[in-house]
Amino acid sequence: MGELSMREAARLFDVSRPTLAKRIKEGKISARPAEGGGWLIDPSELLRAGIQARQPRRPSVVNPVVNVGQGLTGQLTTPAGSAPVNGDPHTSLLAQEVEALKTKLTEAERRAAVAEALAQERAERIEDLRRMLPPPDRAEQASGVGQRRWWFWLARNTHNER
Template identity: 45%
Template structure:
């Protein structure tokens, strides 16, 4: 099993979408846990950073030009996938709104049809199934 190295504040800021002052405040307030040595240097577990902050987008240079990379782990959703899911959710919400409007319109139509039906005759006796 590979041991995961702890991150310094500098490394955490470099790899995650957070500023140094924000990270220092989060460490001091206890929002994020870390270990401070006798000299005041903080070390933070990468999983603790991933719990609160998104990985920072970085540029990876290829032979044929620039390609945007990501320092995310397998458990961190990629930005493109999140955006695609947001679009699918918005489409689903639109379909639900349309379906609700149609259901309401059909309900009103059914009520209109019920009002058009003749009233049941009061003198009609109920037919019994049992002879006694």
Template identity: 40%
Template sequence: MVNLSLREAVKHFDVSRPTLQKALKSGKISGVQDGQGHWTIDPSEIARLYKPRSKEPVKDPTQDAPSDNSYSKEIAHLKAQLAEAEQRAAVAEALAEEREKHINDLRRILPAPKPVKKPWWPWSK
């Protein structure tokens, strides 16, 4: 792929122009600057730090909104995901409580640590 100008890089990757300029000047991204001060950057170099913008075409706002049925399917799917996540959270909480009880039992079993006597003079170990 051909090197990109700053303007093209901003269009293709999720980064702003000032952020990209700072990254070039600080050396986070390598690029080539011509005699007029214009930068060109290898796309793979930008892809190391920034994710590409989505490839979805921009929807025309004058087009009809999706049908109510598609929203209800998405809502049902999201509700199912939420229920699953809540179930996993409840299991994790129960496991954490069980482990806490086990740790407390082990602490009761262990003898208290013996105090370490240190000499009052600093030159002995």
């Protein structure tokens, strides 16, 4: 394998580009400048720096979808419309994963509903507390009584020194 661009290295080694740039700048990874800008990195340098390559994904059934034409029986097929995979042992694993994800989704929706109710309750409590506060005295605010700014003290002190 030849040298990799920062983008390729980031993708293959599951590391962000800013992290790679930082490690190059710190001297932890040696790289050479590319012609159009950026850096070219030898994969062995990334391994030497302790960055592990991302494990390849399993080439099993990718994103199975229910074939709408089958109704409730729902034969699972690949998105490209290849042969059904009902006899495949991965089907039961996928069905278990779908059920686990449905359970997680239900739990997340329940937590979201609880959080929404709590936020609504807090908003109502804040509104009740605001109604309990006495209204501000508009005359005091308009005249500025009780509110002396820093320039007032500055003007008063410089006037006394003259």
